[in-house]
Ligand SMILES: [Zn+2]
C-alpha cells in the first residue's frame with residue numbers, strides 16, 4: 001500500500017464514521033460546494049446539494065482531500081459563475097503563516113522553483129529570483145511558533161472587528177484553519193451585500209494601508225514659494241486608529257530599550273529617558289508637543305512603527321473576493337489531516353490546534369521519516385527525525401506523510 005493510499009483509507013474511514021460532525025453552513029441551499037479529489041487531484045466545483053445528509057453521503061463515498069463551500073449565497077449555486085445570481089457573501093478573513101515572516105519559517109519552510117530547481121528557505125517569493133518562474137514546489141511545516149504568530153494577528157483583527165466595527169464578540173465565527181492559521185467569518189446581514197470595493201476598505205483599515213500618520217495634525221504651509229510639510233501639532237483622539245496608535249505607543253514606550261529603538265530606526269534617546277513624562281503628558285493629557293527633546297519627526301516615526309505593530313497581517317485577497325471558496329468547518333485539511341475547527345472568539349488564546357483539532361485519535365503506524373523537525377501533536381512531542389523508522393500515532397504519521405516527510409512502512 002502506498003503512503004497516499006494509506007492516508008486516503010484513513011480519510012475514507014473519517015468521512016464514513018457516524019461520530020464525524022460536519023457543520024451545516026447557514027443558507028445551505030444557496031451555497032456552492034467544492035472538493036478536491038484525493039487521488040486524481042482535481043477540483044470538483046459548482047455543486048449544489050439539497051441537504052447536508054446528501055452532501056455527507058458524497059463525502060463518505062469520495063473522501064476528498066479538501067472540502068470547501070462558497071462564502072457567497074447564490075440563486076443558482078450550481079451554474080457557471082456569471083449565471084449563479086450572486087445574492088451576497090459572508091465577510092471572511094484568513095490569517096496564514098504562509099504570509100507572515102517568522103523566525104521558524106527560515107528553518108522549516110523550503111521552496112524549489114519547478115522550472116530551474118533553484119531553492120530557498122522561508123516565505124516563497126512571487127517569482128523565482130533566477131528564472132522568473134512563478135511555479136514552486138513548497139515544503140512547509142505547522143509549528144507552535146507559526147501558530148503563535150498567526151494567533152497574535154488574529155487577536156488584533158478580532159479586537160478591531162469588535163471595537164472599531166462594532167460586531168458583537170459572539171457573532172464572530174473563529175476557526176483554526178486546519179493548517180497553520182485562523183479564519184474569521186462574519187455572517188451578519190449587514191455585511192452580506194458589501195461589494196469588493198467596500199471589502200477593500202475594510203481590508204485597508206485592518207492592515208493600516210493608506211493610513212498616513214502625517215495627516216494627524218500636520219499641516220502644509222507655503223514657505224518662500226515652496227510647499228513644505230510643517231509639523232504643527234501631533235494629536236491623537238480616542239477612536240479607531242488614533243486610539244490604536246495611542247495604545248500602541250503606550251505599549252511600545254512601556255517596554256522600550258535602546259536596542260528596540262535602534263531596530264525601529266529611532267535614535268532619539270529622549271524617548272527612553274523621558275518615557276514616564278511622555279506617557280503621562282502626551283498620552284494621558286494629550287500634550288504631544290510639550291515634551292522637550294522629542295521632535296515632530298520622532299513622533300511621526302514612532303507612530304509609523306506602531307502602526308506596523310498594531311495592524312493585522314491578513315491575506316487580503318481572501319477578504320475582497322466575493323466568490324471565495326472557504327474550507328468547510330469540521331472537514332480535514334489535505335496538508336495535515338487536522339480539522340478545521342470552530343471555537344469561541346474569547347478562547348483564542350486557550351484553543352490548542354495540536355490537541356483540539358486532531359481528527360485521528362486511535363491506532364499507530366510505522367513510518368520511514370526522511371526528515372522532520374521536533375513537533376507537538378495530540379498531547380505529546382515527537383522528533384526531530386532524520387532517516388528514522390518509527391511507530392507513531394496515526395495523526396502524526398498522516399501529518400508527516402501529507403507533508404512529504406515520511407512514507408508508510410508495510411510489514
Ligand atoms: Zn527558477
Ligand SMILES: [Zn+2]
Pocket residue numbers: 102104105108141142143144145146147
Ligand atoms: Zn514555524
